[in-house]
Each structure stands twice: as C-alpha cells, then as structure tokens.
Amino acid sequence: MKKTSLFALGALVCLALPAMAEEPGMNAEAMAAWQEMMTPGPHHEHMAKMAGDWTVHSKMMMDPSAPPMETDGTAHMEMEANGLFLRETVHSPMMGMPWEGHGVFGFDKGLNKHVAIWYDSFGSMIMNFEGGCTDNCGQVTLVSDYTDPMTNQPAQMKIVSSMTDADHMTNKMYSVADGKDTMMGEILYTRKK
Known part of the structure; x- marks a missing residue:
C-alpha cells in the first residue's frame, strides 16, 4: 500500500x-x-548517514542535586521525501511509563539552515527548531523557542547532535536561560548490527 x-x-x-x-x-x-x-545536497547526504536502527541510552537531569534518570530504548530513522528529510521514531520508558517521540529533520536550502520539528507522548506541543552545523556537519546545533508546559512561560532549548562515527551519535539537550546553557539530558545512540 x-x-x-x-x-x-x-x-x-x-x-x-x-x-x-x-x-x-x-x-x-x-x-x-x-x-x-528539491534536490538533496551535502547536508541531506549527511543526514542519510543516520538512517537505520539504533539502541539509545538516555540520561535525563531532572534535579541537579540528584543522579540522572537513565533509560534504554530504541530509535528508527529513515530518509523521506526524495532524501530531503530524516524521520526519527524513539521508544523508551520514561518515569515508569512508556514514552514515544517523533522528529523530522531537514536542511532548508532557501533559509540555508537546519530545521526540525519534535513531538512526543508526554505533551501536546510540537517544538520547532532551527540551527546550523560545523565540522562538515559532524555537529548540528538546533535551537527552539517554546512555551514551557510546566511554567507556561517562554523558554529556549538547544540540542547539539554529534555523529562520532558511522555507528555512534550523541544528542545533548540544554535549557538556555540568561545566556547560560544548563544540561537537561544526553542520549547516546549505538547502531544496531
């Protein structure tokens, strides 16, 4: 079908x-x-390297005075729309409940920026991200301005994604306030063999 x-x-x-x-x-x-x-370029070719199935190990810093909450899960990534977008689906337990997250990542040639959306089963919002890359797209930094669902106040999140080799990636998430980055979490990806 x-x-x-x-x-x-x-x-x-x-x-x-x-x-x-x-x-x-x-x-x-x-x-x-x-x-x-509509023709994929070098940024899209880099995203295509992430396609496949991964195990994920997440560390979430819920309280700075406590150890991080750690969980294990899986991620599936695949290129779509003629190789212009990478879709990610993640499944992992979170706070004792099943959790599911979805992202779509691309490179907008008109804006000359990396772009993404993210949504998951722990909220009804869709986060929009924009950013750039360094190190031949080995590291992509995306920023989202959103409304924090806990405080109902404007907030900013930054995600720094690094592909260390063909089988390992890291996503680090930061809360950005008053010009200071505070780590919220880290996700370690290992490609399934």
Missing part, C-alpha cells in the same frame, strides 16, 4: 511539472530554481 501511494504521488508530481512550467511566471529560470530546491 505504501509503495502504491508513493508511486501515485510521484506520478502526480511528474504530470503536474510540465503543466506548471506553462503557468505564467514559471520560466526556465524559475523551473531550475525549483529543481535546485
């Missing part, structure tokens, strides 16, 4: 492109720009 739907969508796009090219304002230059925007 999924392959049939993808084929049908692809066929519709292929049929629509020639018709759109004839639309007023859609000249060869505009078509070339559109083609460029």
Whole structure:
C-alpha cells in the first residue's frame, strides 16, 4: 500500500511539472530554481548517514542535586521525501511509563539552515527548531523557542547532535536561560548490527 501511494504521488508530481512550467511566471529560470530546491545536497547526504536502527541510552537531569534518570530504548530513522528529510521514531520508558517521540529533520536550502520539528507522548506541543552545523556537519546545533508546559512561560532549548562515527551519535539537550546553557539530558545512540 505504501509503495502504491508513493508511486501515485510521484506520478502526480511528474504530470503536474510540465503543466506548471506553462503557468505564467514559471520560466526556465524559475523551473531550475525549483529543481535546485528539491534536490538533496551535502547536508541531506549527511543526514542519510543516520538512517537505520539504533539502541539509545538516555540520561535525563531532572534535579541537579540528584543522579540522572537513565533509560534504554530504541530509535528508527529513515530518509523521506526524495532524501530531503530524516524521520526519527524513539521508544523508551520514561518515569515508569512508556514514552514515544517523533522528529523530522531537514536542511532548508532557501533559509540555508537546519530545521526540525519534535513531538512526543508526554505533551501536546510540537517544538520547532532551527540551527546550523560545523565540522562538515559532524555537529548540528538546533535551537527552539517554546512555551514551557510546566511554567507556561517562554523558554529556549538547544540540542547539539554529534555523529562520532558511522555507528555512534550523541544528542545533548540544554535549557538556555540568561545566556547560560544548563544540561537537561544526553542520549547516546549505538547502531544496531
């Protein structure tokens, strides 16, 4: 069913492109720009290296005076939409309950920024992130301005993702307040073999 739907969508796009090219304002230059925007680039190629199945070990710092809460789970990542976006699904227990999180990560060529959304089973909000990368995209830093569900006040979160090698990644989460980063958690990813 999924392959049939993808084929049908692809066929519709292929049929629509020639018709759109004839639309007023859609000249060869505009078509070339559109083609460029829909073609994966180096940032997307880096994200594709993360596709696969992973075990995850999470450390969450709920109270600075107490040891971190540690859990183990799994993550599945796959590229979508012609290799432009990486979708992640994580399953792990959290505070004695099942927890599920979903993220979509991309590189917006128009903004020249890494972008992401995140949502999980512990809240009804969707977090939006933007950021950049260093070290040939070996490290991606994303920032989200959101409303803290505990305080109902504006807050900021930063995630620093590092891929140390083909089989290991780390996500570090920070609360950002008054120009200071406070670590909230760390997730260690190991690729399943």
